[in-house]
Amino acid sequence: MRDMAGLAEGAPLFVQIAERLADEIADGGLVEGEQVPSTNELAAYYRINPATAAKGIAMLTDDGLLEKRRGIGMFVAAGARARLLAERRKRFAERYVEPLVAEASRLGIDADELIALIREGSTKL
Amino acid sequence: MTPAISVTGLTRHYRGQLALDDVTLDLEPESITGLLGRNGAGKTTLLRILAGHEFASAGTVTLLGASPVENETVLRQMVFVREDQSYPDLKVRRVVQVASWFYPNWSHELADELLEEFDLPLNRKVRKLSRGMRSALGIVIGLAARAEVTLFDEPYAGLDPASRQVFYDRLLADYAEHPRTVLLSTHLIDEAAGLFERVVVIDRGRIVFNTAADDLRGAATSVSGPAIAVAEFTAGRPVWNRRRIASQESAVVAGALNETDRARAAALHLRLEPLTLQEVVVQVAGAPAASQQERTSA
Numbered sequence: 134m135r136d137m138a139g140l141a142e143g144a145p146l147f148v149q150i151a152e153r154l155a156d157e158i159a160d161g162g163l164v165e166g167e168q169v170p171s172t173n174e175l176a177a178y179y180r181i182n183p184a185t186a187a188k189g190i191a192m193l194t195d196d197g198l199l200e201k202r203r204g205i206g207m208f209v210a211a212g213a214r215a216r217l218l219a220e221r222r223k224r225f226a227e228r229y230v231e232p233l234v235a236e237a238s239r240l241g242i243d244a245d246e247l248i249a250l251i252r253e254g255s256t257k258l
Numbered sequence: 259m260t261p262a263i264s265v266t267g268l269t270r271h272y273r274g275q276l277a278l279d280d281v282t283l284d285l286e287p288e289s290i291t292g293l294l295g296r297n298g299a300g301k302t303t304l305l306r307i308l309a310g311h312e313f314a315s316a317g318t319v320t321l322l323g324a325s326p327v328e329n330e331t332v333l334r335q336m337v338f339v340r341e342d343q344s345y346p347d348l349k350v351r352r353v354v355q356v357a358s359w360f361y362p363n364w365s366h367e368l369a370d371e372l373l374e375e376f377d378l379p380l381n382r383k384v385r386k387l388s389r390g391m392r393s394a395l396g397i398v399i400g401l402a403a404r405a406e407v408t409l410f411d412e413p414y415a416g417l418d419p420a421s422r423q424v425f426y427d428r429l430l431a432d433y434a435e436h437p438r439t440v441l442l443s444t445h446l447i448d449e450a451a452g453l454f455e456r457v458v459v460i461d462r463g464r465i466v467f468n469t470a471a472d473d474l475r476g477a478a479t480s481v482s483g484p485a486i487a488v489a490e491f492t493a494g495r496p497v498w499n500r501r502r503i504a505s506q507e508s509a510v511v512a513g514a515l516n517e518t519d520r521a522r523a524a525a526l527h528l529r530l531e532p533l534t535l536q537e538v539v540v541q542v543a544g545a546p547a548a549s550q551q552e553r554t555s556a
Contacts, residue, residue, distance in 0.1 A: 135426065135449050142451060143532030145472035173434040180427065181452040182290055183434050185472065235524060 138179050146181055150189025158198065158209055159217040169199060169207045260323055262287040262407055262439035263308060268317035270303055270463075277303040279463040281317070285439055287406070290429075290453050292471065293443035294539050295460035301443040302340075304460070305411045308441070309338035321407050334362055339400035341412040343392065350387070350395060351380040354402075361403040368432060369402035375424050389416030397425050401432055410442040422446070426453060447536035457535070461543040476532035478541060479515055482508035483528040491526055498541045510541060 140149050157163045170178070175186035190207055193199040198213040237247045261284035270278040278300045285291055293301050306312040307319055310326035310333060319326065326332045345353050354373065358364040373380065376394035384392065393414050400410055414422050430453060433440065444450045457474060459467040467474070478498060481488055485507035496512040510533065515523075523530050533541065 135423070135452060137452050140452070141532075142448065142475060142534035142536070144476045146452065146475065147472055176430060176434055177427075179452070180430065182430070182455045182471075184289065184455040185452075188472075231521075232524065239527075 135180060137181060140179055140181070146179075146185050147188035147192065150175060150179065150181075150186055151192040154189065154193055155198065155217055158213050159221065161214065163209050165209045165211050165213055167209050168205070169209060171206060259286060261285055262289075262322060263441065264318075264320045265304075265308070266318045268304070268307065268319060269315050270300075270307065270312070271315045276463050278307075278314075281460075281463070281465055283458060283465060283468060285441065285456075287439050288437035289455050290433060290440040290442065292447070292450060292454035292457040293441055293460070294447060294457055295543050297445075299460045299543065300463040301460055302411055303463075305338065305340075305409050305441070305443060308407075309336065309409055311338070334360060335405055336407040336409070337361065337400050337403040337405035338409040339396040339411065339413045341393075341415050342389070343396045343413075345384045345392070345395070347383055347385045349381050349383055350378050353384060353395065354398065357399045357403065361405055363404035363406075363436075365402050365404055368404075369398055372398040372401060372424075372428060375428070376421060390414075390418065390421065391416075393417045394421060401428060404432070404436050404438065406438050408438055408440045410440070410444075412443055412445065414446075422449065426450060429453065447539055448534065451535045457539070459539055459543050466542055467539075471535060474535045474538045476514060477538050478510050478512045478533045480508060480510050480531040480533060481523065481528050482506065482531075483526065487526040487528055491523055491528055 137146075140146055154163070154169060163169060169190070172183050172187045172190060175181075175189070176183040179186065190199060194201065194207070198210055198217070199207045200210045201207055234247070237243075242250070263283070263285040265281055265283040268278055268281040268283075269276070281300075281304065293304070295301050303312065307314055308321065308326065310328065313327070321332050321336055324332050326336065348356070350373070354369055358366065358369065372394075376391075376398065378391060378394055378398070379387075384395070387395065393416055396413050397410075400408060400413065414425060417425070426449070429440070442450065442453070451471065454471040457467065457469065457471045458465060481491055483506065485502060485505055488507040488509050492509050492511055497509050498512055499510040501508045515530065520530065
């Protein structure tokens, strides 16, 4: 497989491009008002078709996370990071807690034991 | 927008053998399309007819709105690079020079860069080049021509992986600056998949898929785990393929899975792995005739 900077071949590439950019915005790697890489820059970095990169950008534009400044390029919209973080909090239980509880019950770990493990884990961070 | 390539009802026989069977296809200008399928599926025949190297038994073909057959205006805007392309036995330098006279959009700068990157010996006669070097020469011409319609048929016989990487990167970079219509047939789907905006999959002379490349990624999922659980999960779903060992089973389920499906798979302790574009193509166009029939009726 070709090195596509970690993109997976089992899911639409344009969705993964959108997710990568959203991650960067959520992590503060791209700040509000900052210009995002151009379609051609993304295409060269990920080694993908420019139209695919453009589709990923369009997805974030449609969500209002990016905005176009005519003749200059695409920029991170105001409030984008807060909105992404709010969405992620909403999905936290479904993405992390549910699988955690499911695996714990498979292993016979009860809720109290799980809570204790989480406490122990969080002191190490 | 007028399609750059338009094919309607294209059929081609060879002495009773049907190489292309009623193929209809439009490709938009400024796109890179992968032409995929097994050996003998009809990829080369289609490309040769598009290039005007071969005639259709029935149907019509237009490139940039006109027939390519003996049409110099069209042919100067079209470049066709074949697997194991043969050239007149001239020096490399001379072959490139002759090509540059033919193509109106020719880039000397790009040609020089590519010749250097592929490390081609300019003063060597084509006959004395290795197979990989001849392929590289074809790629130099195919890219430097900057032809509005650019056709590549498995253009990298004998090319090592590093040189193929040069080809993919240079194609993307030059395409970004000078968009054109590219149709590339390949068996190395995993390697080339990222290049494609669209893919056309041919099987036994017929088009089975003509779709956005991203639509095929994850279009089927491999489900594996205890056979009983796999049987429960796959009941009522189209299954393309099953393999079994002892109490374990692996099945390929067509169609995207939703959150409910995933939760159910997790509850059944099943592993889910979405199929890559290459794996999906192998599933839809890689099966021998018998199991293909079985799949269609499933």
